[in-house]
Amino acid sequence: MARLHFEDSAYQNRDTETVLDTLLRHQVSVPYSCRNGVCLTCMLRCSEGPVPAAAQKDIRETLRIQGCFLSCLCHPIADMTIGLPDDSLVFGRATVTAVDKLADTICRVRLLPAMPLYYHAGQFVNLHRSDGLVRSYSLASLPRADSDLELHVKRLPGGAMSNWIFESLVPGAALDIDGPHGGCYYLAEESDRPLLLIGNGTGLAPLFGIARDALASDHLEPIHLYHGTRYSDGLYLDRELRAMATAHDNFTYVPCLSGDEVPAGCRRSRAERAAFADHSALADWRVYLCGSPAMVNKTKKLAFLAGAALADICSDPFEMTDKRAVPRD
Amino acid sequence: MVQTLFERIGGDAAVDGAVDLFYRKVLVDDRISHFFETTDMDEQRAKQKAFLTWAFGGPKEYSGKDMREAHKDLVAKGLDDSHFDAVAGHLQDTLKELGVGEDIIGEVMSVAGSTRDDVLNR
The missing domain is CATH 3.40.50.80 (Nucleotide-binding domain of ferredoxin-NADP reductase (FNR) module)
Known part of the structure; x- marks a missing residue:
């Protein structure tokens, strides 16, 4: 049975548990969302010990070689020393350049990333609000034609991020983004x-x-x-x-x-x-x-x-x- | 060197083709399709590929314990010999459609048949 070293403590991983399960069982506060390997919110970084390949399947090469992995998919095979990934490794800053209402409940958000983002149209990015709220949005823009990233946001009843975007997001605002993620794109x-x-x-x-x-x-x-x-x-x-x-x-x-x-x-x-x-x-x-x-x-x-x-x-x-x-x- | 059944059939690529054909037959068969209603298709396909690779003598190990564990919930939902026979029939038809020789089909079916008691948790 593997032990997980996280910050200054060690946690015992049970047989069927993922890394995320173990941390949550011990009330360790780590970000997560879908728990299904899709949203990538639960990404952690391993500094010591083996990372199972299945936990790195959909992670960008640049992050993979740094030891980043998805805690919700990770069934440890031996002891691991893990931590939150350095934000600068994962996040980029982006400036909102436009918020256009396209329909009653749909708006288009355009963002200019501070560092160029290499992506395929159809992949997705995670938007991070300053209080830690995270949501994934697909990229409608085409890197070779558009300088800005284009996202389409549907306003959902009770949707924390979408209502905030509709009510409060204005051009000039800065957001953290991470990505690109996902394998849904043109080949x-x-x-x-x-x-x-x-x-x-x-x-x-x-x-x-x-x-x-x-x-x-x-x-x-x-x-x-x-x-x-x-x-x-x-x-x-x-x-x-x-x-x-x-x-x-x-x-x-x-x-x-x-x-x-x-x-x-x-x-x-x-x-x-x-x-x-x-x-x-x-x-x-x-x-x-x-x-x-x-x-x-x-x-x-x-x-x-x-x-x-x-x-x-x-x-x-x-x-x-x-x-x-x-x-x- | 004697070729394994897996190699004679055409290796990994042949198994890929067989899995899709086989899985389609299973999904449209009303006798058994309800067992697959809530399964994740990609996961299910990967499992079927692992099983077929093993049944063809390829590089994959299966134990009776795996088989029992994997089908335990389905047995609780009523999985019995009739369903096992239906799936086995689809496997046989798939191999025929792919032009696999009778003798090889016989070998594969006897390997598949050997899992019956484990699959049905008897």
């Missing part, structure tokens, strides 16, 4: 595969970035983007996406509405249903899914049964519940 070497992009609500953000990336990379095969929402107000990039479809023969945009009022040019359907009605044989396709975990899981299964290999289905389920992280300070 330039796959320019000869058809792409199917399905997203609900602000799940459009990464898909918008991925579609622009593909088009800017001269993607050869068709790219189909299905965006689903309830009311037409939620089709917040309708104009931009229609213009993209006009400009590129191989790009189609299908706005889908699940509510009762469906204007001309929109489908009355859920996005995933419309997508599979149109495309039922997905062998060799790459599929990108973005929305609530329930939607993503259901759609992933349908895409797999329609012939897509599981490894070719990229998904980015967003967590919406307020699993507030313990403040860092």
Whole structure:
């Protein structure tokens, strides 16, 4: 059984526990959120002892070689000396350059990072408010075309970060960010595969970035983007996406509405249903899914049964519940 | 040197192809699909790949204890011989579809069959 040395104490790791479980059982205050290896909030750094590979799977190379790992995925194999990662290692500063309301409950935040961020459109960053509140947002911007990072924020009832962004965030404000994270992005070497992009609500953000990336990379095969929402107000990039479809023969945009009022040019359907009605044989396709975990899981299964290999289905389920992280300070 | 079954089948890449085909059959079979409703698909696929790699004599060890532990909750939910037979049938069909020879299919099925009592926790 492994012992965990954290700050000035040692904690006994039980057989089935992760590092995070052990620390929380001992009431050690460390930041965490999804507990599922997705949000990366619980990242710690190991200075002594072996780090299991599974706990570093989705961590950037630069952080991995520093010993950073995800405590929620880490089942220790031997004693470890661990600590919070140095903020300067992980965080960057960014300045808000614009906050634009795109719909009643959706706004676009633009950020200029102090240090250039090397990322792919479709990855995500974590925003840190000064009191320690952390939330993940996908990147809709395209590094080669946009100097700023672009995030789409949905205002959620009771959402601590989203309400604060809507009410208080103004251009000029500074935020800490960490990232980029995530493996949901366009692969330039796959320019000869058809792409199917399905997203609900602000799940459009990464898909918008991925579609622009593909088009800017001269993607050869068709790219189909299905965006689903309830009311037409939620089709917040309708104009931009229609213009993209006009400009590129191989790009189609299908706005889908699940509510009762469906204007001309929109489908009355859920996005995933419309997508599979149109495309039922997905062998060799790459599929990108973005929305609530329930939607993503259901759609992933349908895409797999329609012939897509599981490894070719990229998904980015967003967590919406307020699993507030313990403040860092 | 004598090739293992795993090598004769085509190694890791062949197993990847077989897993997707096999998993699709399992998911659309109403007799057994409910056992998989809440599972994480990527995790499940990794487990199935590990199992098939082992069944093909590849570099993967499985113990009866692993099998028992992995299926304990499903047995509590009613997993029985009929479900085991359904899954085994899909494995056999998958191998046939991939053009695997009868003799090899026989070998794989006997390895798979040997897990029955452990899977069903008997």
